[in-house]
Amino acid sequence: MTALELIQQLESGTPHPVYFLYGEEDFFQRELIATLTRRWITPDNRDFNLETFEAKASTVHEWIGACKTLSFFGGEKLVIVRGLDEFKWDDANVPPLLDYVSDPVPDACLVLTARKADRKRKIYKGLTKIKGAGECAAPREAALTPWLRNRAKESGRTLSAGAARLMIERVGPKPGLLAGELEKVITFAGKTPSIDEQTVREVVGETRLEKIFDLTDALKIKNPSKALRILRNHLEHGEEPVKLLGMIAWQFRLIWEVKHHQATGTPPSRIAQKIGVAPFQAEQALRYTGKFSEGQLREGFRSLFRADRELKGSGKAPEGILETLVLRLCSAGG
Numbered sequence: 312m313t314a315l316e317l318i319q320q321l322e323s324g325t326p327h328p329v330y331f332l333y334g335e336e337d338f339f340q341r342e343l344i345a346t347l348t349r350r351w352i353t354p355d356n357r358d359f360n361l362e363t364f365e366a367k368a369s370t371v372h373e374w375i376g377a378c379k380t381l382s383f384f385g386g387e388k389l390v391i392v393r394g395l396d397e398f399k400w401d402d403a404n405v406p407p408l409l410d411y412v413s414d415p416v417p418d419a420c421l422v423l424t425a426r427k428a429d430r431k432r433k434i435y436k437g438l439t440k441i442k443g444a445g446e447c448a449a450p451r452e453a454a455l456t457p458w459l460r461n462r463a464k465e466s467g468r469t470l471s472a473g474a475a476r477l478m479i480e481r482v483g484p485k486p487g488l489l490a491g492e493l494e495k496v497i498t499f500a501g502k503t504p505s506i507d508e509q510t511v512r513e514v515v516g517e518t519r520l521e522k523i524f525d526l527t528d529a530l531k532i533k534n535p536s537k538a539l540r541i542l543r544n545h546l547e548h549g550e551e552p553v554k555l556l557g558m559i560a561w562q563f564r565l566i567w568e569v570k571h572h573q574a575t576g577t578p579p580s581r582i583a584q585k586i587g588v589a590p591f592q593a594e595q596a597l598r599y600t601g602k603f604s605e606g607q608l609r610e611g612f613r614s615l616f617r618a619d620r621e622l623k624g625s626g627k628a629p630e631g632i633l634e635t636l637v638l639r640l641c642s643a644g645g
Contacts, residue, residue: 314339314445315458315486321346327443328415333395333428333435334447338487340424343445347389347420356384363391366398371408378411378419388419395425400434409437449484459489466497469505477511483548524595526637527562531602535641542637543630552629553622556636560615562596567608569593570600614639 314332318339326347332340352361362377369392377390415421428435438444450458456475463470470493478496482488492515499514500506526545529538545555565588572582583593603611618636621627 312445313450314343314447315450315454317443317445318343318346326350326420327441328417328420329412329441330420330422330443330445331395331412331425331428331438331441332422332445332447333425333439335426336447336449336486337426338490339445339447344391344422347422351387351389351420356382356386359383360386361389361391364393366392366394371404374421375407375411378421379416381418386418389422390419391422391424393424395423395434395438396427400432405434408434412438412441449486452479452484455479455484455486455489458486459493462490462493463497463506467504468497468500470496471505471507473508474506474511477508478515481511481515485548524562526559527566527599530637530640531599533641535638538637538641539634542633546630546633552633555633556615556618556622559636560619563608563611563615565592565596566599566603567612569596570603570605570608573597573600611640 314334314336317327317330317332321343330343332343348361359382364374364377374390374392378388380388382388412421423438425435428439430436430439449455456472456479459475459478460470460472463475474496478489478492482492496506496511496514500510503510526538526541529535529541542555546552565586568586569582572585573579577585579593579597580590582597583590586593614636618632621632622629625632
């Protein structure tokens with residue numbers, strides 16, 4: 312089950328006594344915890360009925376003890392443990408937690424979170440089998456349209472299918488960002504009950520992550536402003552600088568190899584097979600072989616090598632290193 316399905320289930324039914332939320336999409340962890348908090352926690356009982364732990368700075372016995380300790384105010388207790396994947400698991404602390412989740416106390420709800428959960432390990436193998444286990448991953452884009460429309464409906468608005476699709480097209484399949492943009496759209500719409508594509512166009516900017524080939528194209532036409540915008544777009548979407556550098560380097564190597572085989576007369580249909588890439592990747596690279604001279608590619612490799620060395624050992628800001636790289640690639644001769 313996904314975390315989104317758990318949230319939908321929770322809003323219409325009885326909560327589970329234990330939840331295990333795992334995956335990279337923190338938004339759904341926050342959403343489910345917020346739903347549980349609204350259900351049970353008030354300003355009056357918050358100090359007694361809500362306990363939060365960071366896994367790496369606490370113990371399994373503290374978590375279980377918090378669940379079993381009766382609240383002074385009575386009612387359901389909510390116990391949240393964040394970052395199970397940062398906890399040092401051993402043979403002594405795995406059994407107590409698995410024993411508890413198999414027979415939890417009825418007057419408490421234990422929420423465990425982790426960004427990563429290796430199901431080969433006993434603790435995660437057990438936790439992912441409970442009824443309250445949900446993977447926190449971005450839904451497929453087809454599922455995001457009804458999700459967005461339902462979210463708007465909860466605020467008393469009707470979001471058209473076209474408007475929802477346009478939001479996803481502009482923002483990308485990022486539930487957290489989409490939720491934030493929807494709030495802006497609703498605020499902008501004022502008392503208007505229906506939200507259409509025109510309203511979305513006026514509020515939601517183009518933030519979707521561009522393809523790395525778009526950056527290659529900007530570098531070729533020596534458009535530093537466009538290249539920097541695309542680079543920053545990747546960084547703002549959470550791409551790691553080292554990974555970005557690797558992607559740019561891979562594109563340059565791909566263009567170099569395709570250019571080499573093209574020069575030897577190898578048919579386009581065989582090039583992908585020879586260099587071991589998907590046909591569509593070779594086809595994309597073929598669009599650029601005539602745009603980059605051998606001299607430009609060699610100079611580009613030297614700039615990439617320098618940026619790699621600086622990223623790994625200079626202590627300079629990674630963003631600045633990549634921006635300098637982009638400017639060097641834009642000004643490369645050849």
